[in-house]
Amino acid sequence: MLSEPEHNWEQRREQLSALLDNELAGAERAELETHLQSCAACRAELESLRRARALLRALPQPALPRSFLLPLEPAAQHASGELAEPLRVGRRPSATPAPTRPARPAPVPLSDARANRLRRSVKVVRWLSTVAAVLGLFLLLGSALSTLSSGGKATTANAPSSYSQNSPTDAGGTALGSATPPPESTQKTTTTQDHATPTEVGPNPAATATAKGSGTNGNATPGTTLQSRNEPGSGGGFSLSTPELGLLLLVVGVVGFVVAAVLRRLWPGANR
Amino acid sequence: MNSSEGNQTGWSGSAGRHQEQPGDLEALLIARSRRKDTAAFNQLIIMHQQAVYTLAYRMLGDPENAADVTQEALFAAYRAIESFRGGSFRSWLLRITSNACFDYWRRSRRRPVESLEALTEQPTDHDEGLAQQFAADERWNPENVLMRVELQAYIQNGLMHLAPEQRLAVVLSDIQGMSYDEIAAMTSTSLGTVKSRIARGRAQLRSYLQRHAELLPRHYRLREEKDRGIE
Numbered sequence: 054m055l056s057e058p059e060h061n062w063e064q065r066r067e068q069l070s071a072l073l074d075n076e077l078a079g080a081e082r083a084e085l086e087t088h089l090q091s092c093a094a095c096r097a098e099l100e101s102l103r104r105a106r107a108l109l110r111a112l113p114q115p116a117l118p119r120s121f122l123l124p125l126e127p128a129a130q131h132a133s134g135e136l137a138e139p140l141r142v143g144r145r146p147s148a149t150p151a152p153t154r155p156a157r158p159a160p161v162p163l164s165d166a167r168a169n170r171l172r173r174s175v176k177v178v179r180w181l182s183t184v185a186a187v188l189g190l191f192l193l194l195g196s197a198l199s200t201l202s203s204g205g206k207a208t209t210a211n212a213p214s215s216y217s218q219n220s221p222t223d224a225g226g227t228a229l230g231s232a233t234p235p236p237e238s239t240q241k242t243t244t245t246q247d248h249a250t251p252t253e254v255g256p257n258p259a260a261t262a263t264a265k266g267s268g269t270n271g272n273a274t275p276g277t278t279l280q281s282r283n284e285p286g287s288g289g290g291f292s293l294s295t296p297e298l299g300l301l302l303l304v305v306g307v308v309g310f311v312v313a314a315v316l317r318r319l320w321p322g323a324n325r
Numbered sequence: 326m327n328s329s330e331g332n333q334t335g336w337s338g339s340a341g342r343h344q345e346q347p348g349d350l351e352a353l354l355i356a357r358s359r360r361k362d363t364a365a366f367n368q369l370i371i372m373h374q375q376a377v378y379t380l381a382y383r384m385l386g387d388p389e390n391a392a393d394v395t396q397e398a399l400f401a402a403y404r405a406i407e408s409f410r411g412g413s414f415r416s417w418l419l420r421i422t423s424n425a426c427f428d429y430w431r432r433s434r435r436r437p438v439e440s441l442e443a444l445t446e447q448p449t450d451h452d453e454g455l456a457q458q459f460a461a462d463e464r465w466n467p468e469n470v471l472m473r474v475e476l477q478a479y480i481q482n483g484l485m486h487l488a489p490e491q492r493l494a495v496v497l498s499d500i501q502g503m504s505y506d507e508i509a510a511m512t513s514t515s516l517g518t519v520k521s522r523i524a525r526g527r528a529q530l531r532s533y534l535q536r537h538a539e540l541l542p543r544h545y546r547l548r549e550e551k552d553r554g555i556e
Contacts (some may be wrong), residue, residue: 070524
């Protein structure tokens, strides 16, 4: 019975194997099931296939050796070069591409165009703030030096008032106070006032320019515009002195840096 | 692990048939990946990397090469995402993965099989004695089987002795839980071919396991397993 000539084992095995998987059509299946009742060889064959399948199914999933995430570079920029590189990396087992930025929870993804614009404006803000800060420092130091060399004693009538008028408008002013000697700078205001007025016309546009530059990014706008509005407002009886202008520029510069840093933290995509 | 009831469904182990549920999330992620949104594609990778790696591992039999091929397949999928035309994304990924496996063999000029007899897809002679032994041997009783590391390696070895097309069909069916239809579509073959490859693959694996049982460590030999089965 076992080696009956009509037992085409190749075909029989296929049927039995398909039966295991419920992949046998109705009539064929019914026929096979009746045959199985009378044929021990086919039952053994079925059982052996079932066991082979069971062993495969019982295999646990192999543990992932690493994460296969793709690096998050914007692919559109250098499509050919960028995609070719990780492929090469993939073949070398030693140089595994590190999953990018696992620490930071994925930030809101920026589209390429937006990221580019942001990147550019952050750069502009930083550049302008640098200019403002350097100019401010320069003015402060310059006036400090000139007061030291002239050694003039000051009549401190209106100087403190103008100083206090300015400083509360900006929180950064207090922090800067420690860096620059405040009593000296207030003294200078009176002595150099006459010379200072014409020179400050020059730097002034720069100050408003920085205010505008950083103004495009929201945060800096209120503080800086307040400051620049201060000048024409008090322009009737009082004009800004050199050290005050220097201080103001420094503040603008610092605010610009802070804004740039905040922007970069919010959208890391704008970083690159 | 229940084995005896119903020979239609056969043994139903922990690795049940995978159910395909494309889902809105996956469709959304695919749409975003088409616009070269790498973060979205990475979400898809997280969902499917285990299946991709498992297929590569079972085909190649070695974790390091499997990892390389997995990475390669996922990059290839990312590049070719526009060519995905609906259907099961998982099947599509697994197709790319199996192609990457064959590419790997071609590239490395390594033989995809360890035995010459398996190089062809020729039917093997039916060995009734062997089938009966295997069916009666307590070691292979699914109820007794403990999937120790040695046994896993032994089964993997058995897989490596199959012709690659048989191995692929068997792995897709019994490990990835795909239906014959899915496998036929994925491998661009007929239903009949899938059926025969799976049947031959299983038969071949069974023969290997029975013939080379001396490769198993001693505690897998018949006596002990029998004792444990009786207990």
